[in-house]
Each structure stands twice: as structure tokens, then as C-alpha cells.
Amino acid sequence: MIKRVSGGGSGIDPSLLGSVVSYTSPSSPYKFKFPAITPPTVQFGGRPNRAKAAVANCSSFPSFKAPSNDSGSCCGLSSMGRRELILYMSAVPILVKDVGCVANAADLGASAISYMKEEIQKALSKGKAAGVLRLVFHDAGTFDINDKTGGMNGSIVLELGRPENKGLKKSVKILEKAKSLIDIIQPVSWADMIAVAGAEAVSLCGGPKIVVQLGRIDSTVPDPEGKLPEESLDVPALKQCFQNKGFSTQELVALSGAHTIGSKGFGDPFVFDNSYFKILLEKPWLSSAGMSAMVGLPSDRALVDDDECKRWIVKYADDQNLFFEDFKNAYVKLVNSGARWTNI
Numbered sequence: 001m002i003k004r005v006s007g008g009g010s011g012i013d014p015s016l017l018g019s020v021v022s023y024t025s026p027s028s029p030y031k032f033k034f035p036a037i038t039p040p041t042v043q044f045g046g047r048p049n050r051a052k053a054a055v056a057n058c059s060s061f062p063s064f065k066a067p068s069n070d071s072g073s074c075c076g077l078s079s080m081g082r083r084e085l086i087l088y089m090s091a092v093p094i095l096v097k098d099v100g101c102v103a104n105a106a107d108l109g110a111s112a113i114s115y116m117k118e119e120i121q122k123a124l125s126k127g128k129a130a131g132v133l134r135l136v137f138h139d140a141g142t143f144d145i146n147d148k149t150g151g152m153n154g155s156i157v158l159e160l161g162r163p164e165n166k167g168l169k170k171s172v173k174i175l176e177k178a179k180s181l182i183d184i185i186q187p188v189s190w191a192d193m194i195a196v197a198g199a200e201a202v203s204l205c206g207g208p209k210i211v212v213q214l215g216r217i218d219s220t221v222p223d224p225e226g227k228l229p230e231e232s233l234d235v236p237a238l239k240q241c242f243q244n245k246g247f248s249t250q251e252l253v254a255l256s257g258a259h260t261i262g263s264k265g266f267g268d269p270f271v272f273d274n275s276y277f278k279i280l281l282e283k284p285w286l287s288s289a290g291m292s293a294m295v296g297l298p299s300d301r302a303l304v305d306d307d308e309c310k311r312w313i314v315k316y317a318d319d320q321n322l323f324f325e326d327f328k329n330a331y332v333k334l335v336n337s338g339a340r341w342t343n344i
Contacts, residue, residue: 119178120200123175124200133198133202136334140152141227141229142224143245206272208327238252254327259300
């Protein structure tokens, strides 16, 4: 409960905040700086925006004394547990309005991202990683560079009934609970949620760590149909499809390496590595023995018969670090494709 401080001034009774701002929990990873003496620059996809600090410090509220700590943050925010963080975030708008103090936006954002990743990691497992990564490709993969439709806009949650998205309801359900918890602290779009979850899925399985920018706006309508590459495409058609999305042949091959996890038959289904490319070069589907004939999609198999694609397949089969670097860059480009961004 919030009450006014008597005596004519407006504010929050410090005694009611004491249990939050002075709470200490050494295990908490969240770090804030409060107040913001110099407004920070925060970038969400578009141009940088500078937050406006109402005052330089909390001195306008003489009855409030912020505890300090060695890390330089104040108000005890860096030591908050999850419940205390949620309570504090709920109180921030009141603090800004009644006291004139504002939190450091960069630190608030960083802590929200940390909490976001934490909840996603709890929801994920290696067995679920491939499905979540597929969710990324089916959301972003509708982008068309020519008419500027589709892209990473969260519309996949409106398109789950389409045949090409069969099985993705499970992946959305995996993320729903985590998103509901994250939304309590800071609302997050489905586009951001899916983009970050895909990056976490790659990392969980041993792949590269990918930094994903936040600030995407969700679409309120489904994307046009027929924009995803079909599994049966030959290489010329596949190249053209990816070119229409703004991707080169090299990026096509790098992104195809995501099939290294899951049930496509390329090595350990729970390990993100360069096995995909090594097995492509072996062409196990040419064997009529057992499951070998079932390895990969037709579009996977076609890549190794194209000279341009094969050059990259050989490079990635020989150098996993190169694959990781190129996949990371192509992934970031993918999850930024067609995105509309917020300005704060």
C-alpha cells in the first residue's frame, strides 16, 4: 500500500519502501543505478534516444536516504531478489511522479534482459531447442525485401494453423509462461521473445552466444501466406527465395546449419556444432541402408550438389569457429529482417 507523506509535500512514506530498497540478497544478479544523474542513451533498433532525468538526485525528498554499496548502485537495487524487483518496478512510476527521481534506464533495461533470459532458460531444454529455433525461422522467414512485408514481427502466433507451421504450437506454449512472468516486470513483444529464445536455444546446445537487440513491435495481423521457403526447392529456387529476403548464398548455407540440432539426422540432435556440413559431404542418403536414407530435407541435400554452396559447406565442415561466427551474424540479420522498432 502507498500513502502520502504528511506535511503538504507529495511523496511515498519511506517506511513503506524500506523492505524493498534495503533488501539484500547476495545471489541476485540484477543491478540498477538510482537515480540517473546523466540520462543514458538507449538504442532500440532505430535512432538512439536519451532518457530525461527529472532531477539530478533524490535530495528533493529529504526524508529518503538511499543505502549505498560498493558497486556504486544505490537504493539496494543490485541486491534485490525477484519478488523485490517486481515490487520495485511497480513502484518506479510512482517514484518518478511523486519524488522526481528516475532510475538509470540502461540499468533497468539490462536487468530486464537478464531476467528475460533467466526465465527463457528455465523454460528451455535441449530437447525443446530445435522447435524454438524453428519458431524463429518461421516468424522471420516470411520477410520479402521487395514489398517489405513479413519478417520478425511475432505474427507467427497468429499463423499456427497453417500447414507449414505444424508442431509450432508446442514451441509457443513453452514460451508463454516465461513471457507472462517477464511481462510483469517489463512487457515484451512476441517478436523479441522469440528472437531471444532462439539465441538461447543455440547457446544451450553449445553454439555461439548471440546478442539480440530488443525493441521489436508485434504485428496485429498475420503475414501473407506462401512466403516461407518450401522443403522441396532445388538450389536455384532456394537461392532466389533467400535473395528475395536479402540473404546471400553464404548466409543461406550458414543458416541451414541450424539443422544440426533436431531430428533431421545430422549428428547429435542436442548439440549445435558443424556436424551438419560434415554429414552433407558424406551424402548418407545415397545409401539404402536403414535410417541413412532419411537424413536431411530435400533442400538440405540439394545444397551439396551446387558448386557455390559446396564451397561454403567445405569451409564450415573444416572450421567450426568460422561457422559459428557466420551463423551468429546471419541470425542477427534474420531476426532484424522486416522488424518495426519502438522509440522510447
